Amino acid sequence: MRQTDVVVIGGGPAGMAAAIESARNGAKTIIIERNEVLGGILMQCIHNGFGLAYFKEELTGPEYAYKFRELVKKEKNITVMTSTFVTKIKGKTVTIVNSSGIDEIEAGAIVLAMGARERTAANILLQGTRPAGVLTAGQAQKMTNIDGKLPGKNIVILGSGDIGLIMARRLTLEGARVKAVLEINKTTSGLKRNIVQCLEDFKIPLLMQTTIVEVVGENRVEGVYISAVDDNYNFVGEKKFVKCDTVILSVGLIPETDLVDFADINTRTNGPVVDDFMETSAKGVFACGNFLHVHDLVDNVTLESMDAGANAADFALAGCKKGKKFCVIAGNNISYANPSFVHSGDGIAKIRFRLKSNVSKKWIRVVSKDEVLAKKFVMAGLPGEMQTLEVSREKIKGDILLEVEG
Amino acid sequence: MMKNTNNNDMFDYVIVGAGIVGSSIFSALARSGKSVCMIDKALDVGTGAAKANSGLVHAGFDAKPGTLKAKLNVLGNKMYPLEAKRLGLSIKKTGAYVVGNDKEKLEELLARGKTNGVDGLHLLSGSELKAKLPMLNPEIKYALFAENAYVISPYMFTICLAEEGIVNGGRVVLGFDAKRIKKHGDIFTISDGFDEIKTKYIINSSGAGYNEIANMIGSEIYELEFRRGEYFVLDSTEKNLVPSTVFPLPSKAGKGVLVTPTVDGNILVGPSSQLSDDITKTTAEGLSFVRSQASNMIPSINFKKTIRIFSGIRTVVGDDFVIEKSREMPNVINIAGICSPGLSAAPAIALYVLNLLGLDTKIPAAKKIKPYVALSSLPVSKKNELIARNPLYGKIVCKCEGISEGEIVDALSRPLRVVSVDGIKRRTRTGMGRCQGGFCLSKTIELIAKKNNITLFDVVKENKGSNIIVSGVKKS
Ligand SMILES: Cc1cc2nc3c(=O)[nH]c(=O)nc-3n(C[C@H](O)[C@H](O)[C@H](O)COP(=O)(O)OP(=O)(O)OC[C@H]3O[C@@H](n4cnc5c(N)ncnc54)[C@H](O)[C@@H]3O)c2cc1C
């Protein structure tokens, strides 16, 4: 049994940022990561596009992770435990296993930063046979970028999530043929810049409101039947056979909350319910990064997680001081908002949210009791992009509503 | 592929088809000290119906009295606890409920069970039923409860039996797709076009492939009917949904859509029953049928927690199992139409076959296999002991199921060679959890390649041609 002020579970960008801020606020901090190095999902994202906001330069995933690993090293208050797996969290005690055996760590506060897993073929009830050659975009990415191996030559990608779009480009550059990207909805789930840079620049067809009816092939994928769908996802028109040897799924991420049966879960995000201190319904347990809700930009992960780390340190060392608690309500055209609760008092509460549908030239605002507490103008907003609004806590005197005007 | 056999390999008995039935007979013959070989066209044992069924050891009340199904199910059921113990395999006595509003039908089942020699049957209703199955649709009024029903892992059972046969001197040849069977004098020669195996007796337990093999032998052909059964597997978070197996009243098409805990702590919902070719696919009709039938019994099932869908094929011949000496060709045993309750009956089928072969059905005590150890099931002190002895047990590879590298390496170091990712999945549960191998696939492929001394390109998902990696990336 060991003791510490703060334990951070998960050593991706979220965990690293949380640990750094926790340590800087004076807390003895242990960061636990199951892989051999810190970096999380970034280690397999060898494309550019990380750090524009935080470091003001365009980095690859591993470069971004490297910069943070260096920052972690500088903090005397941080102990890093890699190749270590958390098997249980009970109260503030964390059970770990590594090659030295089983151990427990008792902490003053916990930060959950375990990231997200990909939705699988079973999660979307993909039908037909179950041959080799059906894999998730993250699996394909790991195989290609870390192991240097290709999962297939003729590929159909289901879902327009960012990882799928990036893999469409990556595999095309490797000489594979991406026959199409299928999206069941009317809007893409990936970032606009990825649609342009990964599909349009390579002339890869993007078929909207289209999905796979059935996978065919006994040992290896031999093709898929695809069909258009209407707004209620019913198949319309004739189904078409597309020959391919690989189906890659990019159909979303789900926060890895399996270890967490002690905190309330938000049914919209599948992550835990948190307040404006990033604290879950379990006292002294904080959450951030993809574990809290799925992010599209690592810079946002970093910023959010720094807050979680700082608050966890406060809690462990002195206990957070919070004012009165109020609800955050997602109003017109807001898909969800995090946190679910805010407090009155000092400082700033940051509201992170996603839009339900495309928005152009509109104000988004936070209102409480007919008073506008904060607002921002959006030129072009997509559901794929996370947005932030900051509200000064001294203005909060009741439940707050977040909405797109008009 | 490596060469499977030595020229002039000669056995007294060859079993064609390494399913539950074949493996049960294989182990029984090997433990009886016989010269025996089991072949299968697949690269692992148990890849047919063995890997895709409900995993239930039925009590035996619904088979028609006097049939082989009834007799062998009831006997098999009684044998199971000892079989599992001998193999070091988990088995759970969960019991089973048949629920419905037709009280007469349930009483009929109860009476039939008694005729078949099944103990521990009870008719429940009212508050007693409600206390036992609070999650049952309140419109359902009656249930027949069978105490002596178990859940096991059907593929682990098959694997362990095959290993047991090997440690007792039997031989397993996988990836052997029989193409020709010739008889000269008393000796059969089975060939796959590359290698030959010679034998005095053939036991045809090739499930869906029965007629193909019977054709080569010149033994009886049967009209086979294939019925596909589709399933949902739910996340272990749902494990408390039902304490026991819950069935509807059986119909002509089968035992109906059931909801059951599995021995590994998931929930299984299914199967459908559709006439089909023998392709194990899932379909919209099958799945929606299962979903609506099951929800009628247990309204609180959360299908959003699905972690896997799959299907299996029942091979049916008329109303009963066929297990007989061939009349057309001496020294051949025909085993056909082993649909449900084939798993439950398997240990008894093995004894029945020994008897048909004129052998003693009292099997002497024999060598045991080393039991599979699941790290996650051990108490802390035992875990620490294991990790101290071999630190690989402290390296978690599959995070959903908490499987360590040590367990995977162990599965790769046993009597049966494993070259497939699904083979590792069945033995260790790596990749069986909610992420379905999202995080551990690469590592599993690497370990399989290393241990077998093959390249990553040669590692397959299941059968020949199911390679996962197609090429390397461009050199930069
Ligand atoms: C493929 C892909 C492409 C992206 N592209 C971009 C881009 O171009 N630009 C950009 O800015 N952002 C991009 N993002 C978004 C951003 O990088 C991610 O949102 C961010 O990395 C999430 O960080 P995280 O720390 O929350 O999660 P992760 O990076 O997933 O880290 C979680 C860590 O927790 C560990 N862990 C989990 N459970 C346990 C346990 N029980 N015990 C111990 N350790 C555990 C895991 O091993 C993992 O290392 C991309 C994301 C992905 C997936």
Ligand SMILES: Cc1cc2nc3c(=O)[nH]c(=O)nc-3n(C[C@H](O)[C@H](O)[C@H](O)COP(=O)(O)OP(=O)(O)OC[C@H]3O[C@@H](n4cnc5c(N)ncnc54)[C@H](O)[C@@H]3O)c2cc1C
């Ligand atoms: C949906 C479903 C649910 C079921 N549920 C239950 C249950 O809960 N309880 C129960 O008791 N029973 C159940 N059963 C029945 C049980 O699964 C079967 O009875 C049992 O698996 C049959 O075993 P087998 O060895 O005959 O066939 P299989 O396991 O199919 O084995 C046949 C083997 O022969 C091999 N083979 C085929 N052709 C050739 C060839 N040409 N050359 C070499 N090898 C060949 C195949 O590869 C295969 O490995 C269920 C069946 C299904 C389909």
